[in-house]
Amino acid sequence: MSGDKYVLLIEDDLDINEAIQSILEEEGFKVKCTFNGREAIEFLKDTSTIPSLILLDIMMPYMNGYEFREAQLKEPRISNIPTIILSAAGKHEDIEKLHFRECLKKPLDLETLIDVVKRNINS
């Protein structure tokens, strides 16, 4: 795995955050954990190396997934990062509009998660 490739995880639930992080790290991916959209945007603004893939929860405090995606798409530097939704919510009417790469439904399936990350991180 290339050293500077990493996954940006945006998920407010600490347990999910931790579980995904440990699983992806076990699979050999680097993971940067953030806990809401605002934090993630701030991180992206400051970081010199942008992530190769973003895993995005929708229902989060301060800045939800959709708001994050809108903010992301406005920034040319980060707008092309493949972004995948992790959501428990049933409604995804904004998925088309906001050009998400893929959508993973909670509870996540381990194999699917690893597969999706693998496929998208190298694209």
Place this chain on the structure above:
Amino acid sequence: MLPEFKQTSSIVNHIRSVMVVIAFFILLSIMALYLSSLSTLQGLQNLNTANNLLNLNMQIMETVNSVEKNLDKLNAQDDFSERQYIYQTNHKLITELMGESFKQADHYPELNGLLRNTSDAIALFDAQRKMIIKKLLEKSAAEGKKNSGETMAEMLIARQLMLDSKESLRKIQIYIKQENDRKFLRIYERRFIPLKVTGVLAVVFLCFVTISGLLITKRVSKSIYNLLSATDRVAEGNLDYQVSILEHDEIGKLTSAFNQMTFSLKNNKDKLTKAIDRTTRLQAITAAFSQALTPEQVYDIIFKQAFESLGALAGAIVLLSEDENNLELKRLEGQSEDVYLRWKKIPLSSEVPVSQVVRFKLPLFITAAELINYKDVDINNVEISFHSEHAFAFLPLVISSEAFGAISFSFPSSKIFDQEEKDFLMALASQCAQAIHRSQLYDNAKKAIEARDEFLSIASHELRTPLTPLKLQIQSISRQLKSGTLETITPERLQRMAEISDNQINRLSTLIDDLLDVSRITSGKFNFKKEFFSLKLMIQEVLKQYSQQLSDTHSVPDLVVEQDTVGYWDKLRIEQVFINLLTNASKYAPNRPIHIRVTNEFHLAKIKIRDEGRGIAPEDRERIFNRFERVASRENVGGLGLGLYISKQIVEAHQGRIYVEESSQAGTVFTVELPEEKLI
């Protein structure tokens, strides 16, 4: 109203007068005929008298002749006494005839003179003859038959007299004959006079009858034609036409009655048209209302209709607030923002028309001048000057005999609120009330559905969330089992996995409890079992119960009871609120003391829980009590974010308050206020 009709003439009286005139004419004709006939009759009678006179004259003449003959024979002296007798008979006859003639000649004054002459001559003759007779008798007694000289002279005189009388008689005869002819001529000439008189009278009469008949007919026919043309117009539907009254007679009266009839017909028709118009408008409104779902849409329709169909200038809709103490202005049209802000909230007890209308459930129709009679209407306000030219209708919105609001419309001051208009406005208000009520129900239903959808969406999200790490942990183990790398998992990692899983199961369990509570709250089935209990004892019990959990987070509870309260509340629910705040404090500010103070201020029991955590930003202090909000997510805090929401609902259901207090000290202070409730 039409002017009252006064009959000043009468056709019947006219006809009656004509009849009287006709009768008078007939009488006059009869009299004229009678009179003219009478003169003819008199003429005929005169003729008859003249004939009689003529006869008498002839007889007298004959008698005079016979007397004359007698006189001649008197000298012969033979049979003297016999002649004397004849003479006397004749004389008597003449006298009688003369008398008769006098009688008959009454109408002939000229004849009287002649008759008198004759009579005088005869009388003289008689005297002369008597003298002769006497001398003859004397002579015969003295000398016998001789001596006739003197007698002869006497005889001559007598003869002369005889001739005179005969002359007179002849004159009479001629006169009578002449007179007779003249009279006959006159009668003959006048034979057509009765006819003429009657004819003239008949012609005059005929003319009069014809002219008066024509006049009356003309007058009557003119009036009738006038009326007929009016009936035609009315039949065509022209009810505005009023027939001009030509004569103040019976037909005039009829015409006036007809006008009255047309007038009331028009009134009724107008009323009917208005009624139909209103029904149509109401139907249109009903139809429009049926399209309107939300209160806003209903208000739009109400004002559109009020402005377009009723000619309203401004309007407002107020509805009773939830606590039923105020009227809230829902919509104001035709007025400034300024007015809106002033009347945004109107206490129901205030003395203004809308409050009165809602209180008494009766409509109110007033003028701008009457508006100042209301105590709480500020006459100096701008809207009053704005309304000075207005008339107002305040209509209660009533459903199932309960007023839940009012509509007010203002109109130009020329607006007349007659009974029909009032009825219409009331009907409109009733329609509006139903529509608003319906739209509120719809709104509530919609909100309930939205809330339910949101609840389901969040519930599903929140239930799936703890499932995610659980599933990932289990799949991870199973994956490593399959790949035979299970041994690579360190015991610490395994321990952490077990902890995470246990955590998730606890989360799910609390989540289900919380969801049930929220479900009860949203469906209004939050039933409370109230009892008397001491806050102090309740808190002490909870602290004992949670001592293990508190020591896990190294939280040190510090309870200070300044004044305990024994209140009548739902113990389990208040306990739930306290536990929620306590566990929050222990979760968000672990390893720190938790300060708990129990006080009572003015019958308000208070529990203050202060942690020494990082505190809550002022802008978040309201938000955290909403559903699905959490103070922060950085910390490993389980739960749905429903705890504070549920706590708030419980406290508010007890008429209390829960809030985050501004604190000079570090950390967060949650305060729960509960009114010291007595037995209800």
